[in-house]
Amino acid sequence: MEKQNKPVYYKDYLQLNKLLDSQSCKSKEVGNECHDETLFIIVHQAYELWFKQIIHELDSILPIFAKESIPDSQMSLISARLERIIHIQKVLVEHLVILETMTPMDFLEFRDLLIPASGFQSVQFRMIEIKLGLGLKKRNTEFEGFILGRLAQEDRDLLLNIEEDKSLLELIEKWLERVPFIQDGKFDFWKEFQKSVNEMLKSDREIIEKNTSIPEEQKNIQLESLEVTKETFFSLFDPEKYNTLIAEGKKTLSQKATLGALFVMLYRDEPLLYLPYKVLNSLMDIDENFIAWRQRHALMAQRMLGTKIGTGGSSGHDYLKKAADKNRVFLDLFNLSSFIIPRSKLPVLPESIKRELNFYFSENSKIKT
Template sequence: MHKNRGPVYYGDYLQLPKLLDSQLPLSRKFADETNGECHDEMLFIVVHQVYELWFKQILHDLDSILKVFKETYIPEVELSSIVQKLERIKKIQGLLIGQFEVLESMTPMDFLEFRDLLIPASGFQSVQFREIEIKLGLHTSDRMDVDREFFMGRLSEVDRAHLTEVEKSPTLLKCLEGWLERLPYTDTKEFNFWAEYQKSIEGILKDDQEIIEANSAHLSDKQKHMQLENLKVTRGTFDSLFHEEKHKELIGNNQRKLSQKAILNALFILLYRNESMLTMPFHLITALMDIDENFTSWRYRHALLAQRMLGTKIGTGGSSGHQYLKRAADNNRVFLDLFNLSTFLIPSSRLPKIPVEVKKKMSFNV
């Protein structure tokens, strides 16, 4: 604990003179007889600055998480501290989504009064936002061609070099992958969980086929054929989980990001989340999914704001505006693999029983 080193003055500590002297509306600078200062430009600046401050805090927490998470051994106590910081990021994201309402108290007509003064500046150039995206696990190569051009093309040399450097460090997605791959329990001397799980799936799919056959009296040939075809698709999806080659193909097509081993172990955590040793890993996975979902909500909310302000006009950064932002919301997902795991969940009653020796290892009273 630090001890007091002498009197501190509120304004000095928070550097308020610097902070509060940093709102400089361009419409004030260029005011003339025809065009005066636009009242709402102050709101526009303050809201953006508040966003950037919260981005700074998110990066501060993300950096601290990555420092621990990139290690190959993570003690239990560190894991709970990671989850605690992720929970904080979630709370901040709630504010980020809520704040758009304040900006929407500015009408599109009020925005039009000063919008042209901003060209070609744009949120495209928010280096901190890009840094968050990258540190979470969104790589330049994950972006569509046109977006990639927007991503780097609008930045200064210095900012581009900085982000290129950031891209070389481990991301949360990569750290998660390594950590999941190291999870014990699924393939031990006593127990091969995946062989047992596959047997359960086979049983479930066989039952499904029998149900379709048994009910075929009520179905037309076409309906029966369709249901059996759907079952084949489900079987194919499960196959893609267990066959390394199929999994690699999906990674190659950008349809999956995590390694097969990491995905299987994440699924194990979800299936047996109530076992003591899996409770914290389950919270970690859930927090990452929440963060991904919150960023997606932020993107959709921001796209709606842009539509409200601009209609179908292009953005100050030159993109198609609302259309671009909606596409980014659909595509820029980092932890989508975790969401897709729900495809492979099965009822608890059909889960393979874990042998006592393995169960003991997964409980705190060993």
């Protein structure tokens, strides 16, 4: 039987009747309609739509990372989807510029009608946080209680349920722990790397010591800070020291995962490591854009409210500013830059590993990886 294809009508396809009939101003309900409340609602709704898309992208990436091994063909898909999230985040930061065309006085016309509702209760925002790795339980019990206490039971249950799943951060950690080639037969990459680092630090020390243009006091400060760099470097290779850093909350990723990430960062020019490097870079972009949004939103809240408390009952700008400083998902990846050394000082990889990290053509021109 032939399929009857009903012509698709734009308005029906996008369910515009439903969508465009979903802006009900509280100020109108109380008989004092405020012009800017429509803008306030539409900006929030646009955010929720983009949050939905970010969750859609994350939900497609997480199961791939959960696999024991990720097929090469899926790495470019992951990379493309992470990049999409990055572009959406940039739009989200820009949205605030539109909302800021509303003045604090205009906002005050309807603000009190919204109490106790707040962006604080955005379940999708919390879902994104949890899926990335900022689980409620991992933050602190006070915070968990504060957030959950402001949500309806069904939303609380939903978030606690999602919290049971592995986050992107946890899956990335497992993936990085599996980075191959680091210890291959007789070749111990980390021993070679430490030799290179020692040489680099030695040459840095000589440069400081030979510098006649700075006073002795400043020289000593520079030498002390070089010692700190040295300590940081070597804590990376000492499992006991590294685990202390984890226990103190100074590191999140396991030592093995950090070393895997560092190897990818250092040998990013090798064809097989390029996509993993791009993925790590995208994760840092996502973290950075999240911070950028939090900081921008905190400033906007300050501009609108000054030192007033938020409609959700927090201390307002002060709470938001702290949230921007504290909530980092992939901070360990940023901190890897402390361990990056110049290309010229990188240990030369044995030919067998180099070959495995390269795409090459066999005699019959089939690509091998």
